[in-house]
Amino acid sequence: MAEASRTFHTILLPSFSHLHKAQSPAGFTDFPRKRCGHRIVVHCSVSTTNDASRTKTTVTQNMIPWGCEIDSLENASTLQKWLSDSGLPPQKMAIQKVDVGERGLVALKNIRKGEKLLFVPPSLVITADSKWSCPEAGEVLKQCSVPDWPLLATYLISEASFEKSSRWSNYISALPRQPYSLLYWTRAELDRYLEASQIRERAIERITNVIGTYNDLRLRIFSKYPDLFPEEVFNMETFKWSFGILFSRLVRLPSMDGRVALVPWADMLNHSCEVETFLDYDKSSQGVVFTTDRQYQPGEQVFISYGKKSNGELLLSYGFVPREGTNPSDSVELPLSLKKSDKCYKEKLEALRKYGLSA
Numbered sequence: 001m002a003e004a005s006r007t008f009h010t011i012l013l014p015s016f017s018h019l020h021k022a023q024s025p026a027g028f029t030d031f032p033r034k035r036c037g038h039r040i041v042v043h044c045s046v047s048t049t050n051d052a053s054r055t056k057t058t059v060t061q062n063m064i065p066w067g068c069e070i071d072s073l074e075n076a077s078t079l080q081k082w083l084s085d086s087g088l089p090p091q092k093m094a095i096q097k098v099d100v101g102e103r104g105l106v107a108l109k110n111i112r113k114g115e116k117l118l119f120v121p122p123s124l125v126i127t128a129d130s131k132w133s134c135p136e137a138g139e140v141l142k143q144c145s146v147p148d149w150p151l152l153a154t155y156l157i158s159e160a161s162f163e164k165s166s167r168w169s170n171y172i173s174a175l176p177r178q179p180y181s182l183l184y185w186t187r188a189e190l191d192r193y194l195e196a197s198q199i200r201e202r203a204i205e206r207i208t209n210v211i212g213t214y215n216d217l218r219l220r221i222f223s224k225y226p227d228l229f230p231e232e233v234f235n236m237e238t239f240k241w242s243f244g245i246l247f248s249r250l251v252r253l254p255s256m257d258g259r260v261a262l263v264p265w266a267d268m269l270n271h272s273c274e275v276e277t278f279l280d281y282d283k284s285s286q287g288v289v290f291t292t293d294r295q296y297q298p299g300e301q302v303f304i305s306y307g308k309k310s311n312g313e314l315l316l317s318y319g320f321v322p323r324e325g326t327n328p329s330d331s332v333e334l335p336l337s338l339k340k341s342d343k344c345y346k347e348k349l350e351a352l353r354k355y356g357l358s359a
């Protein structure tokens, strides 16, 4: 979440361009053309065919056959049980329906200001080094030096397609089937609702980047290994989903050298503009934690900060806008231009520089 989406531009695009140059990556052809069995296949057509090695699920266009409704608690208790069975220590919070953000973490007990909460162990955190249910697919991406963002997007789809045989199945079942994201907005909606906003251009750029990233992966990798990356599973629709999940849930952990990670449980925390605390890896307790900057009574929703972002930036990455007048970090970008032919060019330039602006 916090700050992670900024890295999409700075990390993904420059390093991904090297994939273009890598016509024949080292070891590229050495991988066995092996099929990873028992995965769900996403069909965007009406079909009822059965295949011995794969469970085929027919879905209507634009529907992802995993996850749950964004406002549903249907898989929340299974997620909580799986997390505690897998090493999450007893928590002072639980997933509940909330007024701000559909689902969120709510205090079960008194929580003091300055208390460390969560303690999600590294074994429950998804990073670019997580083990693949289909190790051959992971090997191919690593050999091709695919950067973290597209690697994680592909990993998430791959694990989702393995359903119960993936170790993350309880986590993925509790993820929204369609995250709130500008990636799902049509061009007409962007033009209409973001008409006067700089965010419109950034949203179009982001959508273009996601489409470009998927097309690059398809061209350079998926088409060469169709058994590992079948198009019924790895397609534009599933990538829109996985990037929507990453934009709205990925965190950058400063104490882990800025690594990006999906942190189950911690990613149920919603954002408040009033709160200053954020998630990080705590070396002493060896888990992802945050330290409360206020006290909470039982029944109160607990928040973190996704960063000091404007309403537009929150909409761009997380698909929501805080209530009007509640975001002290809100700002708008005003493009300024100064012509050299302007009679007061020097004075205006000086005035701009004084406030840290350039012409």
Ligand SMILES: C[S@@+](CC[C@H](N)C(=O)[O-])C[C@H]1O[C@@H](n2cnc3c(N)ncnc32)[C@H](O)[C@@H]1O
Binding pocket: 001, 070, 100, 101, 102, 103, 104, 176, 179, 180, 248, 249, 267, 268, 269, 270, 271, 272, 317, 318, 319, 320, 321, 322
């Ligand atoms: C990291 S997830 C938090 C958990 C999420 N509410 C859920 O049910 O899965 C981030 C998403 O939560 C929602 N969200 C977080 N903070 C919010 C807020 N202050 N107001 C409205 N929605 C919020 C947005 O949909 C955002 O994309």
